Amino acid sequence: MLLNKGQTELEILQNRFTSYISAAIQRRRNDYIRQVLRYRQTEVEVERIFKEQSTAAESDIWEELPLLMCIENNQLLCALNAITEREREIFFQSIRWKKF
Numbered sequence: 254m255l256l257n258k259g260q261t262e263l264e265i266l267q268n269r270f271t272s273y274i275s276a277a278i279q280r281r282r283n284d285y286i287r288q289v290l291r292y293r294q295t296e297v298e299v300e301r302i303f304k305e306q307s308t309a310a311e312s313d314i315w316e317e318l319p320l321l322m323c324i325e326n327n328q329l330l331c332a333l334n335a336i337t338e339r340e341r342e343i344f345f346q347s348i349r350w351k352k353f
Contacts, residue, residue, distance in 0.1 A: 257264045333341055
């Protein structure tokens with residue numbers, strides 16, 4: 254095996270080329286890592302935005318539905334259907350509700 258002492262013109266050229274290739278590989282590696290990190294960050298942001306929008310859209314839908322259609326508890330729904338409209342108004346005004 255020949256040792257490269259960097260003394261001849263060919264050895265100097267080989268050392269420069271090796272240095273150039275090493276730097277190019279390191280830059281490409283760093284670019285790749287940055288690209289992966291940007292992609293992951295973008296993916297997380299998209300998921301966060303999607304969750305916020307779907308949650309907002311879901312609550313908008315619930316707010317637009319008639320009150321009795323928002324109730325998921327069948328026993329409560331039957332009981333509310335059995336009382337008068339005025340009694341239902343009093344019931345709903347006396348509690349704070351989001352979703353039954």
